[in-house]
Amino acid sequence: MSFERPWLSQYPDGVPAQIDMDEFPSVVSVLENAISKYRDRPAFSNLGKVLTYGEVDKLSIQFAAYLLGELKLKKGDRVAIMLPNCLQYPIATFGVLRAGLTVVNTNPMYTARELKHQLEDSGASAILVLDNFAGTVQEVVAGTAIKQVITTGLGDMLGFPKGPIVNFVLKHVKKMVPDYDIPGAIRFRDTLTLGQMHSLPAVDISQADIAFLQYTGGTTGVAKGAMLTHRNLVANMQQAAAWIGTNAKMGQEVIITALPLYHIFALTANGLVFMKFGGLNHMITNPRDMPAFVKELKKTPFTAITGVNTLFNGLLNTPGFDQVDFSRLHLTLGGGMAVQRSVADRWKEVTGVTLVEAYGLTETSPAACINPMDIPAYNGSIGLPIPSTDACVKDDQGNELPMGEVGELCIRGPQVMKGYWERPEETANVIDADGWLHTGDMAKMDEKGFFYIVDRKKDMxxxxxxxxxxxxxxxxxxxxxxxxxxxxxxxxxxxxxxxxxxxxxxxxxxxxxxxxxxxxxxxxxxxxxxxxxxxxxxxxxxxxxxxxxxxxxxxxxxxx
Missing domain, CATH: 3.30.300.30 (ANL, C-terminal domain)
Incomplete structure (x- = not known):
């Protein structure tokens, strides 16, 4: 029986049915391609400081050289990064990847119990942490495989005099940096200096290598590391880029990155996709401070923004948001949770741009379905399966259900994770023999190939x-x-x-x-x-x- 793909006929003009998986062998090659094309263009900005693609190149090489030359880490070793959105994040992440190592993204808000589980489970050899959260690391580091703790202040990459002022205010005025004492810890800036004393050897990185261990809860309640390979991430970047690329301008995009880059949604949709376009990621460190966030938006002529429903709702309810200049905005992408119709309608009214809903999971790197960029208004659907992606609805016996019937949404494509780190049984529970990932979400498909989430099978x-x-x-x-x-x-x-x-x-x-x-x-x-x-x-x-x-x-x- 041939597999039907009714959604292909609904694809916007210029969006291919399949993506080119061979254009980039790794996430590192995506970065290096962007550097060669856009070296002098801004890549990341935060708290008034901008890093160009060339600067990200230089600094990430220094960090990679430190990890290999000083710490003597070996290919495949894991490095935990416990940072909010700040300039250290892209430098460190690309440094870890360029060294052939695996990034373990770690939520800075974790309690000691949650952090301990993640460090023990991943076997991470080193951790980079913002001073504000170093006390949590201090509590748990003794019982883990961590050889080196690297600490940094929020102002450390902002230059003089702004950097020291930011650090002073956070510690002494706002009292946001508790005292900690971690023997042997090194400052992030010192690792960059040490890295300059080593040359970065040629590192062979294949598509099958694990780029990220991205932790996600399980039905058992124990956080599991989804093994996302370079192939998974490159595939999802290519898929999303093909989907939104018809109206994105190379070297001219400015995306507001308010969701944390340690979360898979922002990591791929903002960090990777917009890097391919030579865009600027304008990072918001604390989006919960809505008045400051709106003030930032007023100063920044942005073209795109991603977020979750609560973020859009928060912005719409913050005084002054309706005075932001939306003349360049052409892309608003909502995911991570259901977008509410009332929020989407109001967003369109205030900004003039449709809030396009997407669907994904940590296990799919994350995008699986996205609505067409040219839909005139919110439609209540999670959209169409993106290029090179199949989706279907199955019953409890694994049989594919006909159109309109409700069952478990299943996804198949090159973005589906390799599996859960050191948990083969749990992997087998969610990825079947035919390569279908069982999402645990109950859904139905209409005659055009649009999917609708109806309920969740899991108690999540x-x-x-x-x-x-x-x-x-x-x-x-x-x-x-x-x-x-x-x-x-x-x-x-x-x-x-x-x-x-x-x-x-x-x-x-x-x-x-x-x-x-x-x-x-x-x-x-x-x-x-x-x-x-x-x-x-x-x-x-x-x-x-x-x-x-x-x-x-x-x-x-x-x-x-």
């Missing part, structure tokens, strides 16, 4: 585009001596899409909602914190004793 909770797994929340809350049983569910939330609610059967009658929230704050990243705490005398269960989470979602909770 999606908070502002971040995956939260109930098992992890439950494990943490269950650590409390006053808790007998606990279940975590997602409930609808206007601001973040969903919020975490925990339902608890008490062991200690004195246990309060505030006790639970304080415990969560100490052990979980902010977006995983339960917003609502409900106490019950028992939890609904199946006849085999499995908690029925679905029954706990309703009715909507009153705020605790």
């Amino acid at each position: 909770i999606l908070v502002s585009g971040f995956n939260v797994y109930p098992n992890e929340i439950e494990d943490v809350i269950a650590m409390m001596p006053g808790v007998l049983e606990v279940a975590a569910v997602g409930v609808v939330d206007e601001k973040s899409g969903e919020a975490v609610k925990v339902v608890i059967v008490k062991k200690d009658p004195a246990l309060t909602a505030e006790d639970v929230k304080a415990h969560a704050r100490a052990n979980l990243t902010a977006y995983k914190h339960p917003r609502y705490v409900e106490f019950r005398t028992e939890l609904p269960k199946t006849n085999v004793g499995k908690i029925l989470r679905r029954e706990l979602r309703d009715p909507p909770p009153a705020a605790a």
